[in-house]
Amino acid sequence: xxxxxxxxxxxxxxxQPGVGLTVVVPVYRGASTIGTLVAELSRLTLEGGLEIxxxxxxSPDNSDEVCRALMRTAEVPLTYIxxxxxxxxxxxxxxxxxxxxxxxxxxxxxxxxxxxxxxVRLFDHARLGNWDVVYTRYAIKQHAGWRNLxxxxxxxxxxxxxxxxxxxxxxxxxxxxxxxxxxxxxYTGPYxxxxxxxxxxxxxxxxxxxRHLPREEGRSNYTLTRLVRLWLNLATSxxxxxxxxxxxxxxxxxxxxxxxxxxTIVEAMFLRGTPTGWASTMVVLLLxxxxxxxxxxxxxxxxxxxxxxxxxxxxxxxxMVERNGEVARDPGHE
Numbered sequence: 001x002x003x004x005x006x007x008x009x010x011x012x013x014x015x016q017p018g019v020g021l022t023v024v025v026p027v028y029r030g031a032s033t034i035g036t037l038v039a040e041l042s043r044l045t046l047e048g049g050l051e052i053x054x055x056x057x058x059s060p061d062n063s064d065e066v067c068r069a070l071m072r073t074a075e076v077p078l079t080y081i082x083x084x085x086x087x088x089x090x091x092x093x094x095x096x097x098x099x100x101x102x103x104x105x106x107x108x109x110x111x112x113x114x115x116x117x118x119x120v121r122l123f124d125h126a127r128l129g130n131w132d133v134v135y136t137r138y139a140i141k142q143h144a145g146w147r148n149l150x151x152x153x154x155x156x157x158x159x160x161x162x163x164x165x166x167x168x169x170x171x172x173x174x175x176x177x178x179x180x181x182x183x184x185x186x187y188t189g190p191y192x193x194x195x196x197x198x199x200x201x202x203x204x205x206x207x208x209x210x211r212h213l214p215r216e217e218g219r220s221n222y223t224l225t226r227l228v229r230l231w232l233n234l235a236t237s238x239x240x241x242x243x244x245x246x247x248x249x250x251x252x253x254x255x256x257x258x259x260x261x262x263x264t265i266v267e268a269m270f271l272r273g274t275p276t277g278w279a280s281t282m283v284v285l286l287l288x289x290x291x292x293x294x295x296x297x298x299x300x301x302x303x304x305x306x307x308x309x310x311x312x313x314x315x316x317x318x319x320m321v322e323r324n325g326e327v328a329r330d331p332g333h334e
Contacts, residue, residue, distance in 0.1 A: 019077065020048020021123050022102030026092035027056045030110035031063045035070060040116040042075040046123060048103060051077035055096045058086030071322055078324060084317040089172070090192045090233070091316045097176075098185050099321065103127075106175045107194075114173045118210040125208050126175040132202040133176050137169040138212040162199045168207060170195045190313040191305060193233045232301065243302065246295040253291045 023041055027034055034054065041052055052074070054067050067080045079099050083092065093107050104126055108114050118136070126134040159166065176184075176198065184197045198205075 018101040019051045020103055020127075021046050021119075022051050022053055022100035022105045023119065024053045024055065024093060024096035024100055024105060024107045025110050026089050026096065026107075027054050027063050027067065027110050028059045028086070028089070028092075029061050029063070030059065031061045031066045033112050034063065034066055034110050037110060037112055037116065038070050038074060038078070041119065044116065044120055046120060047127065049076075051079065051100075051102060053079045053081065053096045053099050055081045055083065055092040057083050057089070057092035068322075071324065074324070080320075080322045082319045082321075084319045087314075087316045088229070090194050091190075093172075093194055094185060094187075094192050095316045095318060097181050100178075100181060103178050104175055105178070105181050106173070108173045113213050115211055115213060118173075121210065122173070122175045122208065125206070126177065129206060130204075131175075131177075131206045132180045132204040133174060133198050133206075135169060135205070135207040136171045136173045136210045137207050138171075139209055140212065162196055164195075164199045165203075165205060168205065173210070174198075188315055189309050190315050191233050191309075192315060196233075242298045246298045249291050250295055253288055 025034070025037065030037075038052060038054075041050065044050060054070070056063050056067055064082065071078060071080055081095055081099060083095065096107070097105060104123055106119055106122060108119070114136070122134060122136060125131070164170075180198065180201050183201045184194065187197055
């Protein structure tokens with residue numbers, strides 16, 4: 001599903017960055033680490049200054065209490081946003097981007113695996129190189145083996161489905177210009193995939209290598225189920241490739257079926273004494289039935305997502321926004 005993203009001249013002119021850099025951090029089970037992250041980010045010296053946007057994505061621990069306490073002690077401008085429930089990392093990032101006021105915006109996780117000092121390098125590389133988007137890549141990635149395998153698989157799929165620079169590693173630790181951020185946040189569908197949106201906005205993209213630290217506390221919030229959902233967002237929200245694959249699979253099975261029919265007629269006419277095997281018949285039936293089920297599943301996924309989008313499923317419901325003591329409750333949808 002291709003998404004048309006347009007930014008009018010009026011919208012561009014209306015946006016005037018109030019700070020050099022905004023760091024957007026989606027918070028989920030981050031009560032033990034978010035305080036350290038904010039403290040280390042606050043000590044950074046950046047051109048134009050720094051602000052932090054925390055998005056509590058329905059975290060089941062006491063992240064809310066910790067973030068509220070940080071509002072009283074933060075040494076830099078800090079915005080705290082609370083989602084009414086868990087919507088997912090990319091949805092939380094989209095909410096944070098809408099409240100960012102920086103000339104550049106960096107997104108990063110709350111687990112301290114990305115050293116805060118790398119923020120300066122990433123910001124300077126984007127700013128001095130006049131890049132719209134700068135991704136990070138890791139010489140050694142400190143995730144579990146299955147998670148690394150899943151990330152490599154997702155990037156391979158993205159190479160096929162997304163029109164992105166070949167070999168570019170898609171990382172959640174990325175820097176974007178304000179122009180790109182404002183264009184990306186025009187998307188309001190319930191299944192955002194930030195990297196897919198970025199690929200549709202600009203081609204001025206680069207990457208740098210940064211350090212990746214082992215996780216000191218807790219465990220990754222990404223389960224196999226969450227990764228599968230992420231792959232589905234990637235596959236069905238920004239590409240028609242799965243539908244084309246279903247067409248090719250159907251055509252291949254139809255061709256095999258035609259060959260089988262010819263073979264059966266020839267056997268019946270010239271080899272009448274040859275017994276027909278039950279096993280081979282069942283294999284064909286199961287193969288054809290499996291391909292048909294796959295095709296119907298792909299079609300159902302597209303139809304279901306289209307239905308939910310047209311039915312107004314929210315991308316994220318914001319319960320509260322607080323900026324350094326100023327509270328604004330938002331009963332609407334982001």
